[in-house]
Amino acid sequence: MIRLPYGGRNAQFDENDLIRHIRESSRDYIIQGQQNCKLADHTKEHSLDYWLRINYAANPDTKQAVNEVINDLIATELFEAVRRLRCPGTGNLCKGLRLKPDREV
Secondary structure (H helix, E strand, O other), X not given: OEEOOOOOOOOEEOHHHHHHHHHHOOOOEXXXXXXXXXXXXXXXOOEHHHHHHHHOOOOOOOOOOOHHHHHHHHHOOOEEEEEEEEXXXXXXXXXXXEEOOOOOO
C-alpha cells in the first residue's frame, strides 16, 4: 500500500490498482502530472495526479502525485522513473513512471 501524505486521514492505495489502470490505458507508463490547482482546473486527465485525486483523495482539490508518492512507488521495484514520457493529452514530454517489464503482479 502506498500512503498519500496529502490525501486525507489514512489515505492510501494499492500499487496493483495503479498497474491495472496503466495496463487498461494500453500504455506501459503514466505521467506524474502533479498540478497545484483544483480538480476542476486540472489539465492532465491521463496523469497519476488526476487518477489519485478522483479515486483516493478525501480532498480532490489537493495535488497527490507528490515526489514522496513517486519514490514509494519506485521502492516497490514495479516501476521506474522516466523523465521524457509523452503526455497522452498534450503530446509534451513529462516526468512519470513506467512499468518494469520483468515484474509480474
